[in-house]
Amino acid sequence: AxxxxxxxxxxxxxxxxxxxxxxxxxxxGSPELFWYVQYSRQxxxxxxxxxxxxSIKGFTADLNKGETSFHLKKPFAQEEDSAMYxxxxxxxxxxxxxxxxxxxxx
Amino acid sequence: xxxxxxxPSRVICKSGTSVKIECRSLDFQATxxxxxxxxxxxxxMLMATSNEGSKATYEQGVEKDKFLINHASLTLSTLTxxxxxxxxxxxxxxxxxxxxxxxxxxxxxxxxxxxxx
Numbered sequence: 001a002x003x004x005x006x007x008x009x010x011x012x013x014x015x016x017x018x019x020x021x022x023x024x025x026x027x028x029g030s031p032e033l034f035w036y037v038q039y040s041r042q043x044x045x046x047x048x049x050x051x052x053x054x055s056i057k058g059f060t061a062d063l064n065k066g067e068t069s070f071h072l073k074k075p076f077a078q079e080e081d082s083a084m085y086x087x088x089x090x091x092x093x094x095x096x097x098x099x100x101x102x103x104x105x106x
Numbered sequence: 107x108x109x110x111x112x113x114p115s116r117v118i119c120k121s122g123t124s125v126k127i128e129c130r131s132l133d134f135q136a137t138x139x140x141x142x143x144x145x146x147x148x149x150x151m152l153m154a155t156s157n158e159g160s161k162a163t164y165e166q167g168v169e170k171d172k173f174l175i176n177h178a179s180l181t182l183s184t185l186t187x188x189x190x191x192x193x194x195x196x197x198x199x200x201x202x203x204x205x206x207x208x209x210x211x212x213x214x215x216x217x218x219x220x221x222x223x
């Protein structure tokens with residue numbers, strides 16, 4: 001069965017500090033993983049996907065099959081990064097983790 | 107980017123009534139739409155996958171007779187909560203899927219907050 005685990009419900013860092021949002025998955029096949037972000041009072045939107053190997057808004061995420069992880073990282077957090085972040089795994093449908101609320105303090 | 111709308115954005119109804127929520131893809135055709143439910147401070151839970159022109163596929167534990175899904179066209183899917191009860195109060199979110207070349211992307215609607223009194 002596919003499952004996505006985000007162990008931290010809340011994460012708080014100061015502006016300019018590095019941030020890492022953890023995501024672990026379980027899936028028997030080759031996973032396709034995503035990070036979605038939901039800013040306050042806005043809809044859920046795609047942040048990045050592992051197959052693109054892109055950096056969006058300074059965020060990157062590397063798929064580590066050995067550790068079955070897809071952690072989201074940013075070297076210098078900004079206040080506008082404060083949001084709810086969801087890790088998701090796609091098969092035919094999308095399975096979401098419980099989400100991590102990131103707060104970046106000034 | 108692609109836009110998905112939901113209507114209404116918020117609805118309050120009495121227990122026992124039925125409520126219909128619409129999900130539209132505004133500038134693209136979506137053969138597949140998904141319906142999610144989000145509980146307070148919790149993640150999105152997939153309720154069902156809606157395919158145009160065919161019956162929806164429901165996730166385990168989701169009552170198909172209670173949550174009726176119709177995907178009559180490539181741009182519209184509806185979720186009807188029948189005989190709503192207070193425990194059905196939640197935030198319902200739809201997404202529409204685009205398959206372009208080798209890219210498979212879901213775009214989310216803004217959600218509908220249902221409150222059943």
